[in-house]
Amino acid sequence: MSVLSGMTGFGRADGALDGWTWTVEARSVNGRNLEVRFRGPNGFDNLERLAKAAAQARLSRGQVTLGVNARRAEGDAPTLKVNEAVLARYLALANELAEEGATPPSADGLLGLKGVIESDEQVDDAEARAAVEVAMAASVEAALDALKVSREREGAQLRPVIEDFTGRIETLIATAETEAAAQTEAVRERFARRMAELAPDAPGLQERIVLEAAALATKADVREELDRLHAHVASARTLLDQPPAGRKLDFLMQEFMREANTLCSKSATTALTATGLDLKAVIEQLREQVQNVE
Structure with missing residues (x-):
């Protein structure tokens, strides 16, 4: 089973070869997609391509910053010299000007x-330069592996939090089912009382009350919304075992909120409305946690 991963983490690796020493640092924060930024030493032109390919092979989301800080031993420092022919041409042109x-x-x-x-x-x-570049690329991969482990530690901390919010949502759905079952009778009593106040002697009043109350109860029926909310809870638990699932969980949070909004709009009792509002609050808290999932 794959491991749930967050998107925040840090990894580091060191290396040395042929007088060169370097340190690689890999950092990541939350991001809607995978974005890799690279900063490396001059003269190693393929290193950025190798680093980005290594990041894409390991990660699917997040803003990733990769930095390679490299230097050469003092005894291996390059010797600088003046190209006298080039200097003479520049000087001749400058004198003319x-x-x-x-x-x-x-x-x-x-x-x-x-x-x-x-x-x-x-x-x-x-x-020789290619060998150093390959060694640096290996250090980049090691830093990315460390970053991935760091992100997985965050994912291990996120999972019980997400599971707790999911369980709270399930409990609120059960409460809403109980309150929704009482809606039909509440709607009928409310309508009957109102009709009795407005037209107590109207012919066929009881029959009219039954028909109108049935129509109102149909409009207030939230069984479909509750069924879909149950299905969303099951989907959330399944996705936790099928990472990377951050994008799918993001979308699922929208569907959760859509059903909760409809539940509130159809509510005909204060109790069900209160439960619907509590449900929306917990869904929003869950959405904030899901945004940290890769």
Whole structure:
């Protein structure tokens, strides 16, 4: 059986290879869909693609932030050098512009131009860099695995809370069934009393009362709403055993509230209306918890 998962969590992993050391941190918060944001070191162009693919393979919802903080040992730091040919071309062009009245170039301005400063990387061959990138990707996967475990811990805490609210809803439905059964007689008595006040001597009064009371009772019949609420409770419990179910539970909360609203609108007694309002309050509390489920 799959494990219920939340959407908030944290995971971390460290790694090292060929003079490089790095730390990967993976964080996530609630989100309607899966959104992955990545920040990594320069020069490892495939790492973002690998990281996002790894996240998509493990997670289905939530806003996920992945960060790879990498550095090289001081002895392996790259050597910087000036490309004199490129600098000469920039300088010649700058001097021509200066003769026409432009501001003469500064040393720091020239050194900041693209291609003037070059880095003689210690890890400069494609095979060595690819090996480091693969090792970083493995650390990303380890951080995501830790994040998933963290989210599953949240899911383990959410489950009993959701089950408790679901049980409270079921109890309120049973109460509503009892109160709804008394609605027909309450409607008949209310209508009979009103008719007796308005037209006590009208011919065929009793027959009219029976017919009108039956029509009003039909309009106030909430058996279908109660049956659907029972079905929704069963669906909620089934979904808890079939994660990831966050989206389906979100939709189910809308259906719960739709039936509760109809129940209140059809209510003909104060007691049933009060139960319907309590039902809506508990459904809203359940909806808030469901929004944390992956």
